[in-house]
Amino acid sequence: AAYVASLGAGPAIPTEEQYGPEGADIAKGGELFRNNCAQCHNFTGKGGALTHGKYAPDLEDVDPKHIYEAMLTGPQNMPSFPDSVLSEQNKKDIIAYLGEVNSDQTESPGGLSLGGLGPVSEGLFGWIFGLGGMILVAVWVAARTAKAKKS
Ligand code: HEC
Structure with a gap:
Protein backbone atom coordinates (compact mmCIF):
# COMPACT_ATOMS: atom_id res chain seq x y z
CA ALA A 1 0.00 0.00 0.00
CA ALA A 2 2.86 2.35 0.83
CA TYR A 3 4.49 1.64 -2.55
CA VAL A 4 1.28 2.27 -4.50
CA ALA A 5 0.70 5.47 -2.50
CA SER A 6 4.22 6.63 -3.43
CA LEU A 7 3.39 6.41 -7.16
CA GLY A 8 1.17 9.47 -7.15
CA ALA A 9 -1.07 11.61 -5.07
CA GLY A 10 -4.55 10.20 -4.49
CA PRO A 11 -7.48 11.19 -2.32
CA ALA A 12 -7.15 10.49 1.40
CA ILE A 13 -9.15 7.69 3.05
CA PRO A 14 -12.40 9.31 4.26
CA THR A 15 -13.11 9.50 7.96
CA GLU A 16 -16.24 8.34 9.78
CA GLU A 17 -17.17 12.01 10.18
CA GLN A 18 -17.37 12.33 6.39
CA TYR A 19 -19.43 9.24 5.61
CA GLY A 20 -21.33 8.75 8.89
CA PRO A 21 -25.08 9.38 9.08
CA GLU A 22 -24.97 12.33 11.54
CA GLY A 23 -26.36 15.49 10.01
CA ALA A 24 -27.24 13.84 6.70
CA ASP A 25 -30.36 14.79 4.74
CA ILE A 26 -31.76 11.53 3.34
CA ALA A 27 -34.37 13.16 1.06
CA LYS A 28 -31.72 15.41 -0.49
CA GLY A 29 -29.47 12.35 -0.85
CA GLY A 30 -32.25 10.61 -2.81
CA GLU A 31 -32.53 13.58 -5.15
CA LEU A 32 -28.75 13.68 -5.66
CA PHE A 33 -28.63 9.92 -6.22
CA ARG A 34 -31.37 10.03 -8.85
CA ASN A 35 -29.61 12.90 -10.64
CA ASN A 36 -26.04 11.58 -10.52
CA CYS A 37 -26.01 7.82 -10.01
CA ALA A 38 -29.38 6.27 -10.93
CA GLN A 39 -28.69 6.24 -14.68
CA CYS A 40 -26.16 3.46 -14.00
CA HIS A 41 -26.97 2.07 -10.55
CA ASN A 42 -30.80 2.25 -10.83
CA PHE A 43 -33.20 4.12 -8.54
CA THR A 44 -32.39 2.49 -5.24
CA GLY A 45 -28.91 1.29 -6.18
CA LYS A 46 -29.87 -2.16 -7.46
CA GLY A 47 -27.33 -1.88 -10.27
CA GLY A 48 -27.78 -2.26 -14.00
CA ALA A 49 -26.26 -3.15 -17.35
CA LEU A 50 -24.01 -0.73 -19.26
CA THR A 51 -22.63 -0.90 -22.81
CA HIS A 52 -19.95 -3.42 -23.95
CA GLY A 53 -20.86 -6.03 -21.35
CA LYS A 54 -19.99 -3.75 -18.43
CA TYR A 55 -22.35 -3.28 -15.54
CA ALA A 56 -22.82 -1.02 -12.53
CA PRO A 57 -22.98 -3.18 -9.40
CA ASP A 58 -25.69 -3.44 -6.76
CA LEU A 59 -24.84 -1.03 -3.90
CA GLU A 60 -26.94 -2.75 -1.25
CA ASP A 61 -24.18 -4.24 0.91
CA VAL A 62 -21.42 -1.77 0.15
CA ASP A 63 -19.71 -0.21 3.15
CA PRO A 64 -20.35 3.58 3.58
CA LYS A 65 -16.60 4.24 3.50
CA HIS A 66 -16.31 2.30 0.24
CA ILE A 67 -19.18 4.31 -1.31
CA TYR A 68 -17.38 7.52 -0.39
CA GLU A 69 -14.13 6.26 -1.92
CA ALA A 70 -15.91 5.14 -5.10
CA MET A 71 -17.35 8.65 -5.53
CA LEU A 72 -13.86 10.18 -5.10
CA THR A 73 -12.01 7.79 -7.39
CA GLY A 74 -14.60 6.74 -10.02
CA PRO A 75 -13.67 3.06 -10.61
CA GLN A 76 -13.68 1.67 -14.18
CA ASN A 77 -16.55 3.19 -16.20
CA MET A 78 -17.81 5.32 -13.33
CA PRO A 79 -17.10 9.07 -13.41
CA SER A 80 -15.43 10.53 -10.32
CA PHE A 81 -17.27 13.03 -8.15
CA PRO A 82 -14.68 15.32 -6.52
CA ASP A 83 -15.80 17.82 -3.88
CA SER A 84 -16.20 20.49 -6.60
CA VAL A 85 -18.96 18.34 -8.16
CA LEU A 86 -20.56 16.78 -5.07
CA SER A 87 -19.61 18.48 -1.80
CA GLU A 88 -18.72 16.47 1.30
CA GLN A 89 -22.25 17.11 2.58
CA ASN A 90 -23.74 15.86 -0.71
CA LYS A 91 -21.73 12.63 -0.48
CA LYS A 92 -22.86 12.15 3.11
CA ASP A 93 -26.49 12.64 2.02
CA ILE A 94 -26.16 10.08 -0.80
CA ILE A 95 -24.62 7.50 1.54
CA ALA A 96 -27.40 8.07 4.08
CA TYR A 97 -30.02 7.63 1.31
CA LEU A 98 -28.49 4.32 0.20
CA GLY A 99 -28.35 3.15 3.81
CA GLU A 100 -32.01 4.05 4.28
CA VAL A 101 -33.46 2.47 1.12
CA ASN A 102 -31.47 -0.72 1.58
CA SER A 103 -32.09 -1.11 5.30
CA ASP A 104 -34.12 -4.15 6.38
CA GLN A 105 -36.14 -1.84 8.63
CA THR A 106 -37.42 0.30 5.76
CA GLU A 107 -40.81 -0.75 4.52
CA SER A 108 -41.96 0.11 1.04
CA PRO A 109 -44.73 2.73 1.51
CA GLY A 110 -46.34 1.68 -1.78
CA GLY A 111 -46.69 -1.95 -0.72
CA LEU A 112 -44.73 -4.30 -2.99
CA SER A 113 -41.28 -2.89 -3.82
CA LEU A 114 -41.08 -5.05 -7.01
CA GLY A 115 -37.34 -5.34 -6.52
CA GLY A 116 -36.78 -1.56 -6.40
CA LEU A 117 -36.15 -1.58 -10.15
C1 HEC B 1 -21.62 6.00 -15.89
C2 HEC B 1 -22.19 5.07 -14.96
C3 HEC B 1 -22.02 5.30 -13.47
C4 HEC B 1 -22.43 6.38 -12.71
C5 HEC B 1 -23.09 7.64 -13.20
C6 HEC B 1 -22.11 6.05 -11.34
N1 HEC B 1 -21.52 4.82 -11.27
FE1 HEC B 1 -20.90 3.87 -9.58
N2 HEC B 1 -20.09 2.39 -10.69
C7 HEC B 1 -20.19 2.27 -12.07
C8 HEC B 1 -19.44 1.09 -12.51
C9 HEC B 1 -19.30 0.60 -13.94
C10 HEC B 1 -18.89 0.51 -11.35
C11 HEC B 1 -18.05 -0.77 -11.26
C12 HEC B 1 -16.58 -0.43 -11.30
C13 HEC B 1 -15.72 -1.65 -11.20
O1 HEC B 1 -16.13 -2.72 -11.62
O2 HEC B 1 -14.61 -1.50 -10.69
C14 HEC B 1 -19.32 1.35 -10.24
C15 HEC B 1 -18.98 1.10 -8.91
C16 HEC B 1 -19.49 1.79 -7.84
C17 HEC B 1 -19.25 1.46 -6.45
C18 HEC B 1 -18.41 0.29 -5.94
C19 HEC B 1 -19.33 -0.88 -5.64
C20 HEC B 1 -18.61 -2.09 -5.16
O3 HEC B 1 -19.31 -3.06 -4.81
O4 HEC B 1 -17.38 -2.11 -5.15
C21 HEC B 1 -19.93 2.36 -5.70
C22 HEC B 1 -20.01 2.41 -4.18
C23 HEC B 1 -20.59 3.29 -6.61
N3 HEC B 1 -20.31 2.90 -7.89
C24 HEC B 1 -21.36 4.37 -6.22
C25 HEC B 1 -21.83 5.36 -7.10
C26 HEC B 1 -22.47 6.58 -6.67
C27 HEC B 1 -22.78 6.93 -5.23
C28 HEC B 1 -22.72 7.30 -7.79
C29 HEC B 1 -23.34 8.69 -7.89
C30 HEC B 1 -22.69 9.74 -7.15
C31 HEC B 1 -22.28 6.51 -8.93
N4 HEC B 1 -21.72 5.33 -8.46
C32 HEC B 1 -22.39 6.88 -10.26
C33 HEC B 1 -20.87 3.11 -12.91
C34 HEC B 1 -21.43 4.33 -12.54
Whole structure:
Protein backbone atom coordinates (compact mmCIF):
# COMPACT_ATOMS: atom_id res chain seq x y z
CA ALA A 1 0.00 0.00 0.00
CA ALA A 2 2.86 2.35 0.83
CA TYR A 3 4.49 1.64 -2.55
CA VAL A 4 1.28 2.27 -4.50
CA ALA A 5 0.70 5.47 -2.50
CA SER A 6 4.22 6.63 -3.43
CA LEU A 7 3.39 6.41 -7.16
CA GLY A 8 1.17 9.47 -7.15
CA ALA A 9 -1.07 11.61 -5.07
CA GLY A 10 -4.55 10.20 -4.49
CA PRO A 11 -7.48 11.19 -2.32
CA ALA A 12 -7.15 10.49 1.40
CA ILE A 13 -9.15 7.69 3.05
CA PRO A 14 -12.40 9.31 4.26
CA THR A 15 -13.11 9.50 7.96
CA GLU A 16 -16.24 8.34 9.78
CA GLU A 17 -17.17 12.01 10.18
CA GLN A 18 -17.37 12.33 6.39
CA TYR A 19 -19.43 9.24 5.61
CA GLY A 20 -21.33 8.75 8.89
CA PRO A 21 -25.08 9.38 9.08
CA GLU A 22 -24.97 12.33 11.54
CA GLY A 23 -26.36 15.49 10.01
CA ALA A 24 -27.24 13.84 6.70
CA ASP A 25 -30.36 14.79 4.74
CA ILE A 26 -31.76 11.53 3.34
CA ALA A 27 -34.37 13.16 1.06
CA LYS A 28 -31.72 15.41 -0.49
CA GLY A 29 -29.47 12.35 -0.85
CA GLY A 30 -32.25 10.61 -2.81
CA GLU A 31 -32.53 13.58 -5.15
CA LEU A 32 -28.75 13.68 -5.66
CA PHE A 33 -28.63 9.92 -6.22
CA ARG A 34 -31.37 10.03 -8.85
CA ASN A 35 -29.61 12.90 -10.64
CA ASN A 36 -26.04 11.58 -10.52
CA CYS A 37 -26.01 7.82 -10.01
CA ALA A 38 -29.38 6.27 -10.93
CA GLN A 39 -28.69 6.24 -14.68
CA CYS A 40 -26.16 3.46 -14.00
CA HIS A 41 -26.97 2.07 -10.55
CA ASN A 42 -30.80 2.25 -10.83
CA PHE A 43 -33.20 4.12 -8.54
CA THR A 44 -32.39 2.49 -5.24
CA GLY A 45 -28.91 1.29 -6.18
CA LYS A 46 -29.87 -2.16 -7.46
CA GLY A 47 -27.33 -1.88 -10.27
CA GLY A 48 -27.78 -2.26 -14.00
CA ALA A 49 -26.26 -3.15 -17.35
CA LEU A 50 -24.01 -0.73 -19.26
CA THR A 51 -22.63 -0.90 -22.81
CA HIS A 52 -19.95 -3.42 -23.95
CA GLY A 53 -20.86 -6.03 -21.35
CA LYS A 54 -19.99 -3.75 -18.43
CA TYR A 55 -22.35 -3.28 -15.54
CA ALA A 56 -22.82 -1.02 -12.53
CA PRO A 57 -22.98 -3.18 -9.40
CA ASP A 58 -25.69 -3.44 -6.76
CA LEU A 59 -24.84 -1.03 -3.90
CA GLU A 60 -26.94 -2.75 -1.25
CA ASP A 61 -24.18 -4.24 0.91
CA VAL A 62 -21.42 -1.77 0.15
CA ASP A 63 -19.71 -0.21 3.15
CA PRO A 64 -20.35 3.58 3.58
CA LYS A 65 -16.60 4.24 3.50
CA HIS A 66 -16.31 2.30 0.24
CA ILE A 67 -19.18 4.31 -1.31
CA TYR A 68 -17.38 7.52 -0.39
CA GLU A 69 -14.13 6.26 -1.92
CA ALA A 70 -15.91 5.14 -5.10
CA MET A 71 -17.35 8.65 -5.53
CA LEU A 72 -13.86 10.18 -5.10
CA THR A 73 -12.01 7.79 -7.39
CA GLY A 74 -14.60 6.74 -10.02
CA PRO A 75 -13.67 3.06 -10.61
CA GLN A 76 -13.68 1.67 -14.18
CA ASN A 77 -16.55 3.19 -16.20
CA MET A 78 -17.81 5.32 -13.33
CA PRO A 79 -17.10 9.07 -13.41
CA SER A 80 -15.43 10.53 -10.32
CA PHE A 81 -17.27 13.03 -8.15
CA PRO A 82 -14.68 15.32 -6.52
CA ASP A 83 -15.80 17.82 -3.88
CA SER A 84 -16.20 20.49 -6.60
CA VAL A 85 -18.96 18.34 -8.16
CA LEU A 86 -20.56 16.78 -5.07
CA SER A 87 -19.61 18.48 -1.80
CA GLU A 88 -18.72 16.47 1.30
CA GLN A 89 -22.25 17.11 2.58
CA ASN A 90 -23.74 15.86 -0.71
CA LYS A 91 -21.73 12.63 -0.48
CA LYS A 92 -22.86 12.15 3.11
CA ASP A 93 -26.49 12.64 2.02
CA ILE A 94 -26.16 10.08 -0.80
CA ILE A 95 -24.62 7.50 1.54
CA ALA A 96 -27.40 8.07 4.08
CA TYR A 97 -30.02 7.63 1.31
CA LEU A 98 -28.49 4.32 0.20
CA GLY A 99 -28.35 3.15 3.81
CA GLU A 100 -32.01 4.05 4.28
CA VAL A 101 -33.46 2.47 1.12
CA ASN A 102 -31.47 -0.72 1.58
CA SER A 103 -32.09 -1.11 5.30
CA ASP A 104 -34.12 -4.15 6.38
CA GLN A 105 -36.14 -1.84 8.63
CA THR A 106 -37.42 0.30 5.76
CA GLU A 107 -40.81 -0.75 4.52
CA SER A 108 -41.96 0.11 1.04
CA PRO A 109 -44.73 2.73 1.51
CA GLY A 110 -46.34 1.68 -1.78
CA GLY A 111 -46.69 -1.95 -0.72
CA LEU A 112 -44.73 -4.30 -2.99
CA SER A 113 -41.28 -2.89 -3.82
CA LEU A 114 -41.08 -5.05 -7.01
CA GLY A 115 -37.34 -5.34 -6.52
CA GLY A 116 -36.78 -1.56 -6.40
CA LEU A 117 -36.15 -1.58 -10.15
CA GLY A 118 -38.12 1.57 -10.91
CA PRO A 119 -40.77 2.54 -13.44
CA VAL A 120 -40.22 -0.32 -15.92
CA SER A 121 -41.15 -3.09 -13.50
CA GLU A 122 -43.87 -0.92 -11.95
CA GLY A 123 -45.32 -0.10 -15.38
CA LEU A 124 -45.22 -3.75 -16.41
CA PHE A 125 -47.02 -4.71 -13.21
CA GLY A 126 -49.65 -2.02 -13.87
CA TRP A 127 -50.16 -3.19 -17.46
CA ILE A 128 -50.39 -6.89 -16.71
CA PHE A 129 -52.48 -6.78 -13.53
CA GLY A 130 -54.31 -3.44 -13.93
CA LEU A 131 -55.14 -3.70 -17.61
CA GLY A 132 -55.49 -7.49 -17.39
CA GLY A 133 -58.06 -7.08 -14.61
CA MET A 134 -60.05 -4.54 -16.62
CA ILE A 135 -60.06 -6.85 -19.67
CA LEU A 136 -61.32 -9.74 -17.53
CA VAL A 137 -64.14 -7.54 -16.17
CA ALA A 138 -65.04 -6.42 -19.71
CA VAL A 139 -65.14 -10.04 -20.92
CA TRP A 140 -67.27 -11.03 -17.92
CA VAL A 141 -69.73 -8.16 -18.53
CA ALA A 142 -69.96 -9.02 -22.27
CA ALA A 143 -70.53 -12.72 -21.52
CA ARG A 144 -73.33 -11.90 -19.07
CA THR A 145 -74.99 -9.49 -21.50
CA ALA A 146 -74.90 -12.15 -24.24
CA LYS A 147 -76.49 -14.71 -21.89
CA ALA A 148 -79.18 -12.24 -20.78
CA LYS A 149 -80.12 -11.51 -24.42
CA LYS A 150 -80.50 -15.22 -25.24
CA SER A 151 -82.95 -15.96 -22.45
C1 HEC B 1 -21.62 6.00 -15.89
C2 HEC B 1 -22.19 5.07 -14.96
C3 HEC B 1 -22.02 5.30 -13.47
C4 HEC B 1 -22.43 6.38 -12.71
C5 HEC B 1 -23.09 7.64 -13.20
C6 HEC B 1 -22.11 6.05 -11.34
N1 HEC B 1 -21.52 4.82 -11.27
FE1 HEC B 1 -20.90 3.87 -9.58
N2 HEC B 1 -20.09 2.39 -10.69
C7 HEC B 1 -20.19 2.27 -12.07
C8 HEC B 1 -19.44 1.09 -12.51
C9 HEC B 1 -19.30 0.60 -13.94
C10 HEC B 1 -18.89 0.51 -11.35
C11 HEC B 1 -18.05 -0.77 -11.26
C12 HEC B 1 -16.58 -0.43 -11.30
C13 HEC B 1 -15.72 -1.65 -11.20
O1 HEC B 1 -16.13 -2.72 -11.62
O2 HEC B 1 -14.61 -1.50 -10.69
C14 HEC B 1 -19.32 1.35 -10.24
C15 HEC B 1 -18.98 1.10 -8.91
C16 HEC B 1 -19.49 1.79 -7.84
C17 HEC B 1 -19.25 1.46 -6.45
C18 HEC B 1 -18.41 0.29 -5.94
C19 HEC B 1 -19.33 -0.88 -5.64
C20 HEC B 1 -18.61 -2.09 -5.16
O3 HEC B 1 -19.31 -3.06 -4.81
O4 HEC B 1 -17.38 -2.11 -5.15
C21 HEC B 1 -19.93 2.36 -5.70
C22 HEC B 1 -20.01 2.41 -4.18
C23 HEC B 1 -20.59 3.29 -6.61
N3 HEC B 1 -20.31 2.90 -7.89
C24 HEC B 1 -21.36 4.37 -6.22
C25 HEC B 1 -21.83 5.36 -7.10
C26 HEC B 1 -22.47 6.58 -6.67
C27 HEC B 1 -22.78 6.93 -5.23
C28 HEC B 1 -22.72 7.30 -7.79
C29 HEC B 1 -23.34 8.69 -7.89
C30 HEC B 1 -22.69 9.74 -7.15
C31 HEC B 1 -22.28 6.51 -8.93
N4 HEC B 1 -21.72 5.33 -8.46
C32 HEC B 1 -22.39 6.88 -10.26
C33 HEC B 1 -20.87 3.11 -12.91
C34 HEC B 1 -21.43 4.33 -12.54
